Amino acid sequence: MSSVKVDKGFRLVIIGAGPTAFGMLHRIYSLIAEGIISKEDIQIIVLEKEDEVGGLARSVTDEKGFTWDLGVHVLGVSKYPEFEKVINSVVNKWNKVRRSAKADLAHLFKSDNSCSNYVPYPVQHSIPYFPPSIRQKCINELKDLQGLPVNCSNFAEYSANIFGNTLLDIFIRPYNRKSQETVYTSAANVVIGKESGITVFVSVWTVELEEMNAFWAWNRIPNIDLSSIELHCGRSRQELESDLRSSMACFR
Template structure:
């Protein structure tokens, strides 16, 4: 807000009611509470096409009673203290869930025992699990890459320079094929690298010993104990702000930047117009370009996610109950 000059009657339109919008409301009303700005100085309008807050971080309960979180990594550990404080203020009790992430390498192990085809994720840290000849190939390639300058322009080149061909063929390339043109800087910030000395140290251990080591260094993630889904968190936070600022089930059809108006359409196909002094849009950029002349029609490459929910009945085997999520790299079943 520091870059905006707010005079009395200032109108802010927020498009979308997901975490970004909720965070903005938290900041604005904190400034009001502090006396930095007056509640009379600013009028806020939040436009949301769904019938509730949360955006892609909301939760949906189906007719069978299963609750599905649309987004992932919403509650991961944050380096932003204020984000943590706001989230914690909305949740009284947390469940701690043991983190157990696996990758399916059935094409490598070819075991008749399904769970023996999985290794801990990230795969590049699980080279000690590989069959001996494959394991040694990976280590030799990694040694040859040590000390070489990493000069690359995209994720594909970065992966080849960091992981070696064998590891690339086993998992990195097939699972990440759609990301190959992403920048090397993006990869450097997000893709775990390899500590070769640690890999070699563990290579003499049996699979059981490796699993025991893994269990001794348990990491957990948290989940709200008394809520059906993480979406309830955003609803609890949103309840702190005036109900009148939220306009649900209205889809933005046009942003008139000359007249400074946002035109929406509701479920009854009726149009509504909102004047603004400033807009905070959380629309995807390609979608924003279709409703506003401020951005020309962009030809961005982007991916879509198909979310498929599988409700599993109990009893289940212990392995299934303990695994929190799994990665499947092959083209016929590339998902996680």
């Protein structure tokens, strides 16, 4: 906004009083404080349909005393220093929760111990957990991709060029395209525990990976450090999980 000339009488309407609106207001008043724009030259009005500000960052308490978080309500580590600076200046005390997210790869492990079918998320960092043959195949593909120009016109090509076809086939495509869920019905003629499930497929993005562009993926999907992957491949699952617990990131 500092590159935009603000003439006297400039009027700005911000629709919605959520985090983005407050981020914009913070930036505007920072520019005023820096003398880049004059407070007298700009009029601002914020329109919010609710009785409270906050948007999806709000929490509301119902008549029974239960508090509902309207949005995700967690922050990870941001690569934007200004965002970190501002958010830390307005929140005095953080509730830190260790991130514990895992993906079900039972189709790879086929273990009777259900816990052994899960690997830490993001899956591309958990290649050392994979069965040996699949693990080596992923590593070979990643080595072949090293130094090659990344040419992609869609998300499927991006995934194949960055992570390799094996990882694309065993996780990225099925995860992003559809997830299988079993829905149980309470109908009188259906017995829970027998033929009680109706299998439905829920599309994550509602379109195939080939129909999605890849512009968003560069900053949203964690990349792979091949040397780190290879370093951890000689370790047992127990050792890998121990390392994970000591380095586990936190949500705030």
